[in-house]
Amino acid sequence: MNWDDTTETAPGDPERLVGSVADGEDQAVEAALRPKDLHEFVGQAKVREQLDLVLRAARTRGAAADHVLLSGAPGLGKTTLSMIIAAEMSAPIRITSGPAIQHAGDLAAILSSLQEGEVLFLDEIHRMSRPAEEMLYMAMEDFRVDVIVGKGPGATAIPLELPPFTLVGATTRAGLLPPPLRDRFGFTAHMEFYEPAELEQVIHRSARLLDVETDAEGATEIAGRSRGTPRIANRLLRRVRDYAQVKADGVITRDIAARALAVYEVDERGLDRLDRGVLTALLKLFGGGPVGLSTLAVAVGEERETVEEVAEPFLVREGLLARTPRGRVATPAAWAHLGLTPPQGQPGAAGGTGQQGLFGA
Numbered sequence: 001m002n003w004d005d006t007t008e009t010a011p012g013d014p015e016r017l018v019g020s021v022a023d024g025e026d027q028a029v030e031a032a033l034r035p036k037d038l039h040e041f042v043g044q045a046k047v048r049e050q051l052d053l054v055l056r057a058a059r060t061r062g063a064a065a066d067h068v069l070l071s072g073a074p075g076l077g078k079t080t081l082s083m084i085i086a087a088e089m090s091a092p093i094r095i096t097s098g099p100a101i102q103h104a105g106d107l108a109a110i111l112s113s114l115q116e117g118e119v120l121f122l123d124e125i126h127r128m129s130r131p132a133e134e135m136l137y138m139a140m141e142d143f144r145v146d147v148i149v150g151k152g153p154g155a156t157a158i159p160l161e162l163p164p165f166t167l168v169g170a171t172t173r174a175g176l177l178p179p180p181l182r183d184r185f186g187f188t189a190h191m192e193f194y195e196p197a198e199l200e201q202v203i204h205r206s207a208r209l210l211d212v213e214t215d216a217e218g219a220t221e222i223a224g225r226s227r228g229t230p231r232i233a234n235r236l237l238r239r240v241r242d243y244a245q246v247k248a249d250g251v252i253t254r255d256i257a258a259r260a261l262a263v264y265e266v267d268e269r270g271l272d273r274l275d276r277g278v279l280t281a282l283l284k285l286f287g288g289g290p291v292g293l294s295t296l297a298v299a300v301g302e303e304r305e306t307v308e309e310v311a312e313p314f315l316v317r318e319g320l321l322a323r324t325p326r327g328r329v330a331t332p333a334a335w336a337h338l339g340l341t342p343p344q345g346q347p348g349a350a351g352g353t354g355q356q357g358l359f360g361a
């Protein structure tokens with residue numbers, strides 16, 4: 001299976017400290033760290049402004065808010081935002097996910113038990129089954145579903161009226177949604193990766209809630225290694241807190257954060273052991289490439305899929321590695337990041353232009 005460069009995670013990701021999918025520990029603590037309203041929600045200024053308007057207008061009309069589609073990588077706050085939508089509308093929320101709805105009947109059961117104005121959060125909406133998806137079209141547009149009773153020629157459709165509700169769909173891959181489904185959302189928001197300054201705010205807020213003292217530089221250090229993702233920022237904060245409590249006086253400073261994350265092999269740019277292994281092999285064994293994915297994977301001692309799906313998306317996003325028709329190629333930034341000198345003829349080498357054309361230099 002192919003994974004999009006920036007918006008999907010792969011199997012194995014949750015086991016990494018810098019993986020963006022929630023692990024068991026995340027799930028246990030995330031509830032306590034979730035912002036409860038739009039003011040507390042850090043960053044995503046445009047999304048917040050637009051959503052604020054959508055919700056205020058709905059409140060003024062005394063109606064359920066329009067259906068909302070949230071797209072973006074895991075850990076950027078889609079679930080959090082859906083809970084905020086429900087809170088701002090003073091409505092209950094029901095949470096489910098595309099893979100949990102395999103049959104149209106599963107969806108009918110959920111829809112028919114919704115209360116008026118309730119928010120239905122459907123995570124991974126792109127993974128819903130086809131029949132359920134088709135049932136959802138009518139439910140979203142007309143607040144009605146046809147429940148099919150019986151089989152074959154004797155089957156009959158019984159129309160079922162639904163109370164007005166707000167569907168909040170979340171997807172890491174908006175491009176995979178069929179247009180008829182996409183078009184039924186009144187408001188679509190794309191969640192971007194967070195700027196380091198925004199992640200610092202997330203870290204300060206979480207540190208307050210976890211009752212751990214963090215100075216400004218300590219938060220900056222953690223933010224820079226968090227790969228633009230609040231979930232990772234919160235996870236790194238917890239590991240740094242452990243270190244600060246065991247090895248120091250409990251206060252998180254720049255030095256403590258750097259030492260703690262060195263223990264966990266997360267470098268100053270957020271690369272972990274796997275990412276650095278791939279880059280190191282590419283630079284040291286293959287002179288920066290181009291090299292085929294399979295060869296690179298064998299050199300690193302990992303499965304091809306692990307390199308392609310787990311390590312490469314972030315390296316590409318960071319501008320450290322390029323996927324070209326001739327194979328994987330390191331960028332000048334990769335040489336600089338690992339403190340290595342590119343051989344003559346490589347991009348970034350002193351005096352040589354080499355393959356700079358690959359990077360549009």
Ligand SMILES: Nc1ncnc2c1ncn2[C@@H]1O[C@H](COP(=O)(O)OP(=O)(O)OP(=O)(O)O)[C@@H](O)[C@H]1O
Pocket residue numbers: 020021022029030031033034035040041042043044073074075076077078079080081123202230231234
């Ligand atoms: N803008 C934000 N401000 C503060 N904290 C945030 C923000 N966005 C996310 N978080 C925190 O990051 C964690 C992960 O957020 P959330 O579960 O909402 O992500 P998600 O996009 O739904 O991930 P997934 O796609 O894996 O379900 C939560 O603990 C939440 O508190």
